[in-house]
Amino acid sequence: MVNSLFNYYLKRFGNSKIASVIRKIPMAGIYIHIPFCKQACYYCNFHFSTLLSYKEKLVAAIAKELFLRKDSLAGETIDTIYFGGGTPSLLSESEFYTIYEAITQHYNIEHLKEFTLEANPDDLSDKFLNWLKHTPVDRLSIGIQSFEDVHLKYMNRAHTAAEAITSVQKAQSIGINRISIDLIYGIPGMEMHTWENNLNKAFSLEIDHLSSYCLTLEPNTVFGKLLKKEKMSMPKEESSSAQFNTLQSMSAANGFLQYEISNFGKAGAFALHNTNYWNNESYLGVGPGAHSFFPGQRMWNISNNQQYMRSIEKNELPLETENLSLADQFNEYVMTGLRTMWGIDLAMIEKRFGIEKSAQIKKDLAKHIASGKLLANENSLLLSKDGKFFADGIASDAFIVNP
Ligand SMILES: C[S@@+](CC[C@H](N)C(=O)[O-])C[C@H]1O[C@@H](n2cnc3c(N)ncnc32)[C@H](O)[C@@H]1O
Ligand code: SF4
Numbered sequence: 001m002v003n004s005l006f007n008y009y010l011k012r013f014g015n016s017k018i019a020s021v022i023r024k025i026p027m028a029g030i031y032i033h034i035p036f037c038k039q040a041c042y043y044c045n046f047h048f049s050t051l052l053s054y055k056e057k058l059v060a061a062i063a064k065e066l067f068l069r070k071d072s073l074a075g076e077t078i079d080t081i082y083f084g085g086g087t088p089s090l091l092s093e094s095e096f097y098t099i100y101e102a103i104t105q106h107y108n109i110e111h112l113k114e115f116t117l118e119a120n121p122d123d124l125s126d127k128f129l130n131w132l133k134h135t136p137v138d139r140l141s142i143g144i145q146s147f148e149d150v151h152l153k154y155m156n157r158a159h160t161a162a163e164a165i166t167s168v169q170k171a172q173s174i175g176i177n178r179i180s181i182d183l184i185y186g187i188p189g190m191e192m193h194t195w196e197n198n199l200n201k202a203f204s205l206e207i208d209h210l211s212s213y214c215l216t217l218e219p220n221t222v223f224g225k226l227l228k229k230e231k232m233s234m235p236k237e238e239s240s241s242a243q244f245n246t247l248q249s250m251s252a253a254n255g256f257l258q259y260e261i262s263n264f265g266k267a268g269a270f271a272l273h274n275t276n277y278w279n280n281e282s283y284l285g286v287g288p289g290a291h292s293f294f295p296g297q298r299m300w301n302i303s304n305n306q307q308y309m310r311s312i313e314k315n316e317l318p319l320e321t322e323n324l325s326l327a328d329q330f331n332e333y334v335m336t337g338l339r340t341m342w343g344i345d346l347a348m349i350e351k352r353f354g355i356e357k358s359a360q361i362k363k364d365l366a367k368h369i370a371s372g373k374l375l376a377n378e379n380s381l382l383l384s385k386d387g388k389f390f391a392d393g394i395a396s397d398a399f400i401v402n403p
Helices: 002-012 017-022 055-068 093-106 126-132 149-154 161-173 192-204 222-228 237-253 272-278 305-313 326-339 346-353 355-364 366-370 387-396
Strands: 028-034 080-085 114-119 139-145 178-185 209-214 257-260 263-265 282-286 291-294 297-301 319-323 374-376 380-383
Touching (some): 028 272, 055 093, 055 282, 055 305, 114 272, 126 161, 139 161, 149 161, 161 178, 178 192, 178 237, 209 237, 237 257, 237 387, 257 272, 272 282, 272 326, 326 346, 326 387, 346 355, 366 374, 366 387, 374 387, 380 387
Parallel strands (some): 028 080, 080 114, 114 139, 139 178, 178 209
Antiparallel strands (some): 209 263, 291 297, 297 319
16 A cells, blocks of 8 residues: 555655755645546546536535544644645636635634645636636646647647647736646657757746656556557657656756756745655645545545545545554655655654664665765765666665564
C-alpha cells in the first residue's frame, strides 16, 4: 500500500527563500478532491467521473465531511488550501462557496498563505475568471499538458493549444499573478524540437511555476489498454531522459529552480501546499479518493462517488487508515526528501531515527555517491542533475524493510 500511496503523492504534486523558511515551520493544509471531468484523458488514472448530474449533491457531501472531520486539525491554523481533481474549475459559484464556507466555519484559516485551484483551459472563460477574481483563490494551476494540438487530441484533452495560451493570458490580465502550468513529456512521437517549443511557449507566458511529468502508462486507462494490446508503444527511455534533461536546462536558463523533481518555480513562487506534503506536514484530504496525512498516520477516502455519498449521509467516514511504522516513516522521508532540492537532512535522520541510521544511509547509497548521481555534503545527501532521473531507484536502495 505504501508504494501506491507514494505514487499518488508523486503524481499529485507529483514534484528559494520562502521554501527554505517554510521547511522549518509546522504547516497544515486542506486538500479538496473534486472528482469530475468533462471527458477522460487517455492517460489519466486519477479518481473522477464524467457523469456530472449529481455534482451538487456530492459537493454537499464534501461540505458535510469537512464538518465531520473538524476535530482532525483542531488547534491548528490552516496555511494552505488546494482544490484539486478531477477538475475543480467545473464547480459552479454556489458549489465553490458551499465548500469554502464549510472550511471557514469549521477550520481556522485566519493565517491562510495560499489558496490554489486546479483548472482546465477550456473552463477559463471571461465569466469564470471575473468571478474567480472575487474569491479568495490566489493561485491557479492550469493543466495545459501540451501546446501542440496533435498531442492534445492524441491524449483526448478537451481544449486546444490556442485556448491553453489565452487561458493563461486572460488569468494574468484580470490580476491572477501566481500561475502554474502542467506539461507532459515523453509522449509517443513527440520529438525533441517539439518539446523545446512547448517549453519556450511556457516560459514566454511569464508564469512563475511549472509542473512537468513524464507520461506514465497506467493499466486502467485507454493508453494502458492500447499498450497491453500492443497497439501503441512508449518512447525509449533515452528519449524521455533527454527530454527531462532539456526540461532541467531550459528551466534553469529561464530562472526556474527545480525545487522538486517535477516542480520548477521562480524564487519565492514555490507551491507552499505541495512543499508541505514533501516536508511530511499534516494535511486533511476531503472528497472521494482524497488522502490525508497526520504524524505517523495516513488515511485515504474511498474512490467511489456513490459509496462516498452514502457513507457521509450516514455520518460515517468512508476512509481507511494506515499507521506508519518507524521504518515506513524513514522510507517516506528518504523518498520525498531525495526528490527535493534540499535533499536528505542527515541531522534530521539522526534526530528522528537514530545515529546508526544516518551512518547506514551513507553506506547504502555509497555507490550512487561514487557514480556522481548523489552529492554528499556534511549534513545532507542531494541528487545531482543526472541523478534526478533515477530518484526512485536510488531512494529504494536506502529503504528499511519492516521488521
Ligand atoms: C490529475 S490532473 C488534475 C488537473 C486537471 N484536471 C488537469 O487535467 O490538468 C493533474 C496532473 O497530473 C498529471 N498526470 C495525470 N496523469 C498522468 C500520467 N499518466 N502521466 C503523466 N502525468 C499525468 C497531468 O500533468 C495533470 O495536469
Ligand atoms: S488529466 Fe485532468 S481532465 Fe484529464 S481525466 Fe485526469 S483529472 Fe480529468
